Amino acid sequence: xxxxxxxxxxxxxxxxxxxxxxxxxxxxxxxxxxxxxxxxxxxxxxxxxxxxxxxxxxxxxxxxxxxxxxxxxxxxxxxxxxxxxxxxxxxxxxxxxxxxxxxxxxxxxxxxxxxxxxxxxxxxxxxxxxxxxxxxxxxxxxxxxxxxxxxxxxxxxxxxxxxxxxxxxxxxxxxxxxxxxx
Numbered sequence: 775x776x777x778x779x780x781x782x783x784x785x786x787x788x789x790x791x792x793x794x795x796x797x798x799x800x801x802x803x804x805x806x807x808x809x810x811x812x813x814x815x816x817x818x819x820x821x822x823x824x825x826x827x828x829x830x831x832x833x834x835x836x837x838x839x840x841x842x843x844x845x846x847x848x849x850x851x852x853x854x855x856x857x858x859x860x861x862x863x864x865x866x867x868x869x870x871x872x873x874x875x876x877x878x879x880x881x882x883x884x885x886x887x888x889x890x891x892x893x894x895x896x897x898x899x900x901x902x903x904x905x906x907x908x909x910x911x912x913x914x915x916x917x918x919x920x921x922x923x924x925x926x927x928x929x930x931x932x933x934x935x936x937x938x939x940x941x942x943x944x945x946x947x948x949x950x951x952x953x954x955x956x
Contacts, residue, residue, distance in 0.1 A: 788828035792925030795821035799929035803937040808900055809849065815895065816845040822926055831921045833881040836871035837888035840864055848895045861896045865889055880920040887913035901948065904941040908934065 785793075795818045802814035819842035826834035844864040851860070872885040887910045894906035911934035918927035 786828070788825050789925060791821045791828065792825040792923060792929075795825060796925045796929035796932075799933035800936065803904070803933060803940040806900070808898070808903065811900070811903070812845055812849050812895060815891075816842055816849070818929075819845060822923075825923060825926065826921070829921065829923060831877075831880065831923070832875040833872055833877055833884045834917060834921060834923075836875055837868055837884045840868050840871060841888050841891060844892050845895060853898070859896060861892055864892055868892070880917055883913045883917035883920060886910075887917060901941070901944050904937060904944065908937045908941055911937065 798814050798818035798821065802811055802818065805811045805814060819838045823835050823838035823842060826832075826838060841864075844861045847864075848861055868885055868888050872881050875881060890910035890913065891907055894903050894910065897903040897906060911930060915927065915930045915934065918924075918930050
């Protein structure tokens with residue numbers, strides 16, 4: 775009887791972490807509560823940081839790790855705006871890490887995507903949060919294309935589509951509620 779484990783193809787740790795990040799990217803836009811969205815994003819950022827580290831992509835690793843840290847603060851901040859806006863303090867750290875790990879276009883794309891995502895996480899309104907994060911999508915997609923992170927690229931593309939649909943759904947729900955409120 776052949777060894778069953780021998781039949782399973784070897785999966786690199788980078789692909790494994792990227793795949794878990796991909797799974798998170800597919801589900802986070804479906805959540806309706808800010809806390810759920812942020813928890814999923816913490817997991818996504820952590821997994822992608824590990825993936826990029828294993829690929830030797832240090833700008834991506836750094837900005838994802840900083841993004842995960844900022845997400846923890848956003849989660850802890852809850853409804854306290856003064857604490858939530860502390861996330862702005864992470865932006866200069868992203869710029870510094872990007873400068874220290876500069877690798878051209880890839881670094882510029884990673885930095886831009888990370889900064890937009892961080893600004894999105896600081897929004898207390900889920901509609902604004904979704905809109906700002908959707909603006910980060912082209913930069914994240916570009917980064918994954920440049921560095922060859924296939925799970926990240928698939929996640930970015932699918933998440934952008936799901937995120938756009940979720941933004942549209944929430945926008946329509948709010949628009950429908952306006953006449954009822956008046």
